[in-house]
Amino acid sequence: MTQGVLQTYREFLPITPATPMITLGEGDTPLVRSHRLAEQLGLESLYFKLEGSNPTGSFKDRGMVMAVANAIEHDSKTLICASTGNTSASAAAYGAHCNLSTVVLVPKGNVARGKIAQAIAYGANILVINGNFDQALTMVRELSSRHPIALVNSVNPYRIEGQKTAAFEVSDALGDAPDYLCIPVGNAGNITAYWKGFKEYQETEHTTHTPQMFGFQAEGSAPIVRGEIIENPETIASAIRIGNPASWKSALEARDESGGIIDAVTDEEILAAYKLLARLEGIFCEPASAASVAGMMKSVAKGLIDKDKMVVCVLTGSGLKDPDLVNQIADIPLRELGTEIDDVERAILSM
């Protein structure tokens, strides 16, 4: 039976005797070694952390299980969040699992179809906001202070606590921390969580060092890189279409304390990495996730990554979340045939 992150990492988490040890089987995700892309780039050891293998298809489940357990411990009956899609899918799933009602605010027209499908399936109350993620987050922060409802965005410190377990898993799998950790940055909760996890693992002597944190924003939504709030963020990677990250300050701390960088990648670079991952590695992630690989490739080209060192790219969510996007980049025409075997044979032989 799967243990889940609360049980597996309980000594590192804010768990009390009153915390319900809930799980949907989150965590324990694969760390897959790259062969073809590593070879193309001349990298000695490149790994992908497949967070799309979590129960709702993204890394959010690690933090959500902790935040929801804490909400139940404090007698909350309702969860609320703003989301570009994955947080809402995760909140809705754990809400359903624990018989809580879940309210999600999502920006109109900028959430991938699979993510909305999840929130509907899990029975969340979905409010589509005619605005962007940043505006939705401002509203849920205010509403959760007015009413006894649990805010489960990553401004909730329990989310960060749960998400830091991914850094433990990466370190356990490699036998030590990697040298570089490449990660997409949106609201900046995840880079904050990984950095906290890596520091705690070093302090408790599970590892000998911490990695350099390499965070990547999409160019049209790169407030941290530009040093200013972006009022109207844009990018094809809708999960990280965020102009005013809540954990801005702690993302800068992660960068500076680790000797890392936070850089921007273009939508073209994101799509190129998205396609390379699928075609070279057999890994289908969502576009926001591919920002980590796009950024890693850009950093290798700039000479910022030592090719003999160990590199981990976090692939935050599953490609199945965003089925529409793949149609935009597909260059393989679908051929329709009848049921004549000779026609099918001819088609195969002419490939």
Ligand code: F0G
């Ligand atoms: N990758 C994916 C697939 C995401 O869904 C998100 C954030 C990120 C990366 C960035 O992580 O915000 O911690 O820096 N998604 C949030 C949501 C905003 O609402 O699902 P971050």
